[in-house]
Amino acid sequence: MCWSERVLVTWIGRSDSAAADRDLPQTDLGPVLRLLQKEQFTEVHLLNDMDVGLGGGGTTASARYAEWLVRQRPELKDRVHCHDAPANLQNDYARAYEFTRRQVEEVCRKHRGPGVRFGFLLSAGYPAAQAAMLIASQTLFEPSSVEIFNTSPERGVERVNLSYHLSIDVVPALLDRWSRTASQTVIPPCFDTIIGASRAITAAKRRASRVAQFGSVPVLIRGETGTGKELFARAIHEASPRNKWPFVVVHCAALSAGLIESELFGHVKGAFTDAWQDREGKLAEAHCGTLFLDEVGDVPVATQVKLLRFLESGEFSPVGSNEVKRVDVRIISATNRDLERGIREGWFREDFFWRLGIVTVELPPLRYRGKDVQELACKFLEDFNNEERRPGSAALVRTFSKEALALLSCYPWPGNVRQLKHAVLRLAVFSRGPEITERTVCQGISLPPA
Numbered sequence: 483m484c485w486s487e488r489v490l491v492t493w494i495g496r497s498d499s500a501a502a503d504r505d506l507p508q509t510d511l512g513p514v515l516r517l518l519q520k521e522q523f524t525e526v527h528l529l530n531d532m533d534v535g536l537g538g539g540g541t542t543a544s545a546r547y548a549e550w551l552v553r554q555r556p557e558l559k560d561r562v563h564c565h566d567a568p569a570n571l572q573n574d575y576a577r578a579y580e581f582t583r584r585q586v587e588e589v590c591r592k593h594r595g596p597g598v599r600f601g602f603l604l605s606a607g608y609p610a611a612q613a614a615m616l617i618a619s620q621t622l623f624e625p626s627s628v629e630i631f632n633t634s635p636e637r638g639v640e641r642v643n644l645s646y647h648l649s650i651d652v653v654p655a656l657l658d659r660w661s662r663t664a665s666q667t668v669i670p671p672c673f674d675t676i677i678g679a680s681r682a683i684t685a686a687k688r689r690a691s692r693v694a695q696f697g698s699v700p701v702l703i704r705g706e707t708g709t710g711k712e713l714f715a716r717a718i719h720e721a722s723p724r725n726k727w728p729f730v731v732v733h734c735a736a737l738s739a740g741l742i743e744s745e746l747f748g749h750v751k752g753a754f755t756d757a758w759q760d761r762e763g764k765l766a767e768a769h770c771g772t773l774f775l776d777e778v779g780d781v782p783v784a785t786q787v788k789l790l791r792f793l794e795s796g797e798f799s800p801v802g803s804n805e806v807k808r809v810d811v812r813i814i815s816a817t818n819r820d821l822e823r824g825i826r827e828g829w830f831r832e833d834f835f836w837r838l839g840i841v842t843v844e845l846p847p848l849r850y851r852g853k854d855v856q857e858l859a860c861k862f863l864e865d866f867n868n869e870e871r872r873p874g875s876a877a878l879v880r881t882f883s884k885e886a887l888a889l890l891s892c893y894p895w896p897g898n899v900r901q902l903k904h905a906v907l908r909l910a911v912f913s914r915g916p917e918i919t920e921r922t923v924c925q926g927i928s929l930p931p932a
Contacts, residue, residue: 486597493607678854705845708900727771779819
């Protein structure tokens with residue numbers, strides 16, 4: 483693929499400073515210039531926390547180094563940007579990472595878009611800076627949009643090809659470990675839309691809260707019909723770094739095999755009958771945000787192959803076109819199907835399953851949530867009352883009796899939260915008085931035998 487922008491982010495260290503101070507780049511380039519002599523970048527961002535070794539007054543070390551660097555590489559004029567830390571961070575790994583992360587996120591926001599590739603140099607700066615740069619490059623970007631370099635006088639410029647990726651290989655293991663101490667996790671307010679305080683639903687909210695902060699990690703939400711999978715997906719998006727960008731939903735079960743690829747990837751004019759003009763798909767619509775694939779178990783195998791390619795490279799081609807497009811999208815998917823059975827029977831690909839479900843959030847059925855049933859029923863009835871309370875309306879404000887609420891808790895709710903909501907609305911409509919009684923519940927819902 484041809485990259486429209488290639489952006490380098492690097493610390494400057496004492497070797498770089500010394501090279502500029504001596505002004506003898508031919509004898510000792512320093513890590514940054516050594517890389518720029520071999521690789522071409524459209525912009526360079528320099529991180530710095532030192533102001534020694536260059537002499538002069540008034541300007542910072544990074545500014546003086548940038549001026550010298552442009553003299554060596556004139557094509558970078560007006561394309562070198564400095565980011566100075568408020569103090570020396572050399573021995574403080576935590577502060578070095580925090581500063582690095584903020585600057586890298588700022589650069590990412592400026593350049594976010596298809597066709598942008600980010601380069602990171604690990605050999606410049608001191609160990610805390612190098613560690614911070616590696617972590618930022620591995621956790622804030624899709625793997626396919628990142629290049630990592632190392633340089634030395636003896637070996638020149640080398641590409642660093644890691645056999646692992648932190649967001650794919652390390653983060654899930656950390657999340658599993660953290661889940662054992664999930665009670666310490668602070669659940670963000672955006673999860674307040676998910677009603678309930680039972681141990682089962684709280685554990686699911688805490689796990690979802692953990693993974694939300696990792697904006698590039700795919701999430702698979704599993705649970706029976708009506709357990710609130712889309713609510714969880716929206717909450718994860720709102721709690722993530724992508725919350726300023728779109729949350730786009732694709733209901734996979736509602737699309738035929740012939741339409742789903744056009745819906746996801748878009749199409750060009752003439753790609754099929756009735757394709758009268760070019761059309762962007764949901765992936766392009768979700769750029770920088772989140773794409774939610776509801777009922778992903780219904781995606782045809784042929785489309786799974788194309789989605790797998792996107793998950794691995796960030797690239798796709800519209801239907802009827804050979805043009806390769808690139809977007810930055812997080813995938814959250816959901817299903818109520820047995821995907822492991824699908825792998826055995828051949829209707830779900832194993833490689834797609836493992837790539838899609840790097841982190842899995844299991845949602846408990848309502849029958850395992852105890853008193854959440856009563857809390858949910860009261861919330862749905864309150865919503866009904868608010869909807870019906872219009873000027874001039876004679877509608878009564880409904881409430882549940884204690885016995886009615888207790889009886890609702892005895893029902894297994896095979897349709898889960900969705901079924902409970904519809905049942906509450908039905909009870910409110912057919913209640914003869916302001917109080918929904920035990921008798922009303924018995925008449926309105928077929929309870930299981932005692």
